[in-house]
Amino acid sequence: MQGLEVRGLSKRFGGLTVSENIDFDLRPGDRKALIGPNGAGKSTFANLVTGVLAPSSGTIRFDGQDIRQLNEAQRVRRGIAKTFQITTLFRDLTVRENLRLPILERQRHGYRFLRRADGDVRTEAEVTDLIDQFALGALADRKVADLAYGQQRLVELALTLALKPRVLILDEPAAGVPSSEIHLIVDAIERLPDDLAVLIIEHDMELVFRVARQIIVLVQGRILTEGTPDAIAADAKVRELYLGGSHD
Numbered sequence: 001m002q003g004l005e006v007r008g009l010s011k012r013f014g015g016l017t018v019s020e021n022i023d024f025d026l027r028p029g030d031r032k033a034l035i036g037p038n039g040a041g042k043s044t045f046a047n048l049v050t051g052v053l054a055p056s057s058g059t060i061r062f063d064g065q066d067i068r069q070l071n072e073a074q075r076v077r078r079g080i081a082k083t084f085q086i087t088t089l090f091r092d093l094t095v096r097e098n099l100r101l102p103i104l105e106r107q108r109h110g111y112r113f114l115r116r117a118d119g120d121v122r123t124e125a126e127v128t129d130l131i132d133q134f135a136l137g138a139l140a141d142r143k144v145a146d147l148a149y150g151q152q153r154l155v156e157l158a159l160t161l162a163l164k165p166r167v168l169i170l171d172e173p174a175a176g177v178p179s180s181e182i183h184l185i186v187d188a189i190e191r192l193p194d195d196l197a198v199l200i201i202e203h204d205m206e207l208v209f210r211v212a213r214q215i216i217v218l219v220q221g222r223i224l225t226e227g228t229p230d231a232i233a234a235d236a237k238v239r240e241l242y243l244g245g246s247h248d
């Protein structure tokens with residue numbers, strides 16, 4: 001199977017079970033959201049998939065291959081990426097200068113055979129593509145420090161895309177973004193490459209219901225239920241437990 005295939009995944013910290021027997025698939029083109037209360041185990045699940053944490057039991061396959069022995073950097077090179085934290089942006093560099101860095105890093109591993117001049121041309125073409133894709137043209141030559149918070153998160157997303165991932169995990173892309181700037185994040189997610197497999201972990205339900213085609217509800221480390229946005233919005237257990245009885 002193409003994409004991620006997680007079976008029976010569990011994680012215990014001492015006596016505390018934070019992931020319990022999770023089955024999860026993420027295929028090219030998917031737009032899934034993982035929601036649930038604080039402490040439900042959403043970030044832990046992302047960390048198990050990206051290799052930050054080792055599972056207590058269960059399997060993780062990518063394109064049919066067991067990837068449990070790969071560390072985080074090796075999984076990134078296979079194409080499994082999680083958004084950079086904003087702290088990894090170089091605040092005194094421009095947007096364009098920041099975008100160059102992950103591209104050069106990736107090329108160090110991939111295009112060693114290229115002559116330097118060819119590499120430069122290729123790098124600048126990729127930077128320009130990313131700037132266009134994320135509609136960052138007007139901001140490209142401004143320092144990251146001078147951008148609005150939502151715009152910084154957009155740059156962070158563009159940086160992750162520079163790694164050319166096939167699986168993208170967004171852990172709270174809208175966290176801390178003022179409501180007036182959430183549309184920047186929604187637009188960026190909607191413009192991601194069609195064949196990318198995307199998992200969005202998010203508390204902002206407006207964003208979740210705008211971009212997800214499938215929603216998984218995690219409670220105390222277990223999948224409570226999963227389904228289409230309509231089915232989840234109508235689910236009595238979800239309304240009671242998580243959405244506070246109303247969502248429209």
Ligand SMILES: Nc1ncnc2c1ncn2[C@@H]1O[C@H](COP(=O)(O)OP(=O)(O)OP(=O)(O)O)[C@@H](O)[C@H]1O
Nearest residue numbers: 013016018036037038039040041042043044045203
């Ligand atoms: N390294 C760790 N050692 C011990 N317990 C941990 C560790 N990391 C997370 N936990 C616990 O695991 C549980 C799940 O945490 P996790 O961060 O995955 O939740 P979350 O769903 O992402 O929450 P939030 O919505 O607040 O981000 C919490 O009870 C947390 O305290």
Ligand SMILES: [Mg+2]
Nearest residue numbers: 042043044171
């Ligand atoms: Mg979290």
